[in-house]
Amino acid sequence: MPQTPPESAVVLFNGTDLSNWTSQNGSEPGWKVEDGAMAVVPRAGDIITKETFTDHFLHLEFMTPDMPEATGQAKGNSGVFLQGRYEVQVLDSYGIEVPGMGDCGAIYNQFAPLVNACKPPREWQTYDVIFRAPRFNEAGEMVENVRITVLQNGLVILNNAQLPSTTGGSIDAEVATPGPLRLQDHGNDVRYRNIWVVPLPLEGSDKY
Ligand code: MG
Numbered sequence: 001m002p003q004t005p006p007e008s009a010v011v012l013f014n015g016t017d018l019s020n021w022t023s024q025n026g027s028e029p030g031w032k033v034e035d036g037a038m039a040v041v042p043r044a045g046d047i048i049t050k051e052t053f054t055d056h057f058l059h060l061e062f063m064t065p066d067m068p069e070a071t072g073q074a075k076g077n078s079g080v081f082l083q084g085r086y087e088v089q090v091l092d093s094y095g096i097e098v099p100g101m102g103d104c105g106a107i108y109n110q111f112a113p114l115v116n117a118c119k120p121p122r123e124w125q126t127y128d129v130i131f132r133a134p135r136f137n138e139a140g141e142m143v144e145n146v147r148i149t150v151l152q153n154g155l156v157i158l159n160n161a162q163l164p165s166t167t168g169g170s171i172d173a174e175v176a177t178p179g180p181l182r183l184q185d186h187g188n189d190v191r192y193r194n195i196w197v198v199p200l201p202l203e204g205s206d207k208y
Helices: none
Strands: 010-013 021-023 032-034 037-039 047-053 056-063 078-082 086-090 125-132 142-144 146-152 155-163 179-183 191-199
Touching: 010 047, 047 191, 056 078, 078 125, 086 125, 086 146, 179 191
Parallel strands: none
Antiparallel strands: 010 191, 021 047, 032 037, 037 191, 047 179, 056 125, 056 191, 078 086, 078 179, 125 146, 146 155
8 A cells, every 4th residue: 555645745746647747848747647656658758846855755656567578777667866866776676686786776876775675567666765965065065975765665775875976867967956856767667656755854953
């Protein structure tokens, strides 16, 4: 069953429409809504949220298609780009013994997931992400890298990974500015549902 968003959540997709999304150039998103999920329409392009985020918690659910003949990066590929810049890979990596930096749950080309937490294709899976934006000093120099923690289907697959840079295909290099959530069209019929974000304060506080 889909997880219920908390009251403080910004609900980005609740199964009905794409009103919180655009294409990357600002036009109507070309993806379709079907059976309470949003589905990649191959070659429609990536989609991004209208809202942008700094530190945040993200929950979403995804399902890869069954492509028994496909292998590697051609097998149910999509991706979740935090701030539009850092890709947590979505792929059918079910059953792979030692997942690599291109497999499902990887920070693409930077970190492999700690374990393979993948379910088979055509089953709903969850990502729960804690995203901490990079920090800068008064001179504008980065003093702390972006940090990403990811749970896949309830298992920790990335523990506070500190990324040296954006991943390939970042929307921009403006890493000091907030960015949208972005979902990748990699040509495969990957589906998403129940997408919400809880913005987080940049520092601890006794009153949220
Ligand atoms: Mg991808």
